[in-house]
Amino acid sequence: MSNGISPEDERPIEDVSHGVPEDxxxxxxxxxxxxxxxxxxxxxxxxxxxxxxxxxRIAIVHAIEADDFAPCGGDVYARGHIRTLAKAVGLDxxxxxxxxxxQHGGRPAPTPAAPLFEAERIRPERRGPNWTAAMVAAIxxxxxxxxxxxxxxxxxxxxxxxxxxxxxxSSGRSASSSAAPKKPADPKPSDSAIAAAPADKVTVKVSAxxxxxxxxxxxxxxxxxxxxxxxxxxxKTFQDNEKVDLVLGDAGAIELYVNGKKIEDDFQPGAVERLxxxxxxxxxx
Numbered sequence: 410m411s412n413g414i415s416p417e418d419e420r421p422i423e424d425v426s427h428g429v430p431e432d433x434x435x436x437x438x439x440x441x442x443x444x445x446x447x448x449x450x451x452x453x454x455x456x457x458x459x460x461x462x463x464x465x466r467i468a469i470v471h472a473i474e475a476d477d478f479a480p481c482g483g484d485v486y487a488r489g490h491i492r493t494l495a496k497a498v499g500l501d502x503x504x505x506x507x508x509x510x511x512q513h514g515g516r517p518a519p520t521p522a523a524p525l526f527e528a529e530r531i532r533p534e535r536r537g538p539n540w541t542a543a544m545v546a547a548i549x550x551x552x553x554x555x556x557x558x559x560x561x562x563x564x565x566x567x568x569x570x571x572x573x574x575x576x577x578x579s580s581g582r583s584a585s586s587s588a589a590p591k592k593p594a595d596p597k598p599s600d601s602a603i604a605a606a607p608a609d610k611v612t613v614k615v616s617a618x619x620x621x622x623x624x625x626x627x628x629x630x631x632x633x634x635x636x637x638x639x640x641x642x643x644x645k646t647f648q649d650n651e652k653v654d655l656v657l658g659d660a661g662a663i664e665l666y667v668n669g670k671k672i673e674d675d676f677q678p679g680a681v682e683r684l685x686x687x688x689x690x691x692x693x694x
Contacts (some may be wrong), residue, residue: 439490441509442476448498449474463493470494484513576627606669613653613690615667620678623658639663655684667691 439447453563460467472480473490473672480489485511488506496660606612615624617639626634629651639645640660657663661678664671666684 432616438508438609440476441505441512442474444500444505445491445494445498446493448473448500452498454498459494459497463497465493487513526625588604607648609688610648610650611645611653611686611690612648612668613655613686614644614646615639615655615657616664616666617662618664620659620662622660624660624663625656628652628674652685652687654683654684657684 438487449456456467456470459465459470469480469490472478473487473494474656478484478487481490488509491505492502495505588605615626618641620641621638623638624645625636626645626647628634628649630649631654634647634653635645655665657676658675658681659678660680663676665674665684667671667690668688670691672691
């Protein structure tokens, strides 16, 4: 069973100092790699054992023991591996490192620390206020305010138009509407209003005088004119060239005016009525 030691490693180390004075010359001293290899074999360790203990790769261990330090990636890394391997095989790292430095141009100079002013110089410079960005932001704010005012004004105009059509504003819609005196829920149309109803069209006015009611209105083509709730006091007016179809969810709460004339039918509270009016009415269809 192989223990990872080659036959060459098993050979006894020759006593190179036999017959040599005690102060051995530099030429007689074994190289760094040879010294590490001899110490490993003397300790009974294989290359695998060294790799496991030091985590230095097998290929690098073999290269260092052959005095080939190129795979280490530079003298700094080579010195680190030599120190690690020397400790693993029981040698003094300082002697091997001194020998390595003598053979490879001396110990590498330490990298000087960057002066403090270099770090200070790369800090971002403090800048004054960006007046251009501030002016742009101010212009955008002014344009947005003008646009909001314009849109708000358009909304108010539409509300006034709906009130002019005949719908009474509820008490919670605005402060001005709540402060204004209330008009009668359903003023009786005057003679001029009756005369103003176009003779070539059918005009139907729906007023929720006695409560809240859902209504639906369609023209002669079946197109939906309105579908929703009328609060008490609200009214809607519909016109068509031929006829208007109505569905009243609570007919007892509704008053109808067709072509300027009030419909005097006795609608019951909660009753659902389906009605059709034409240019010749008021006659319930």
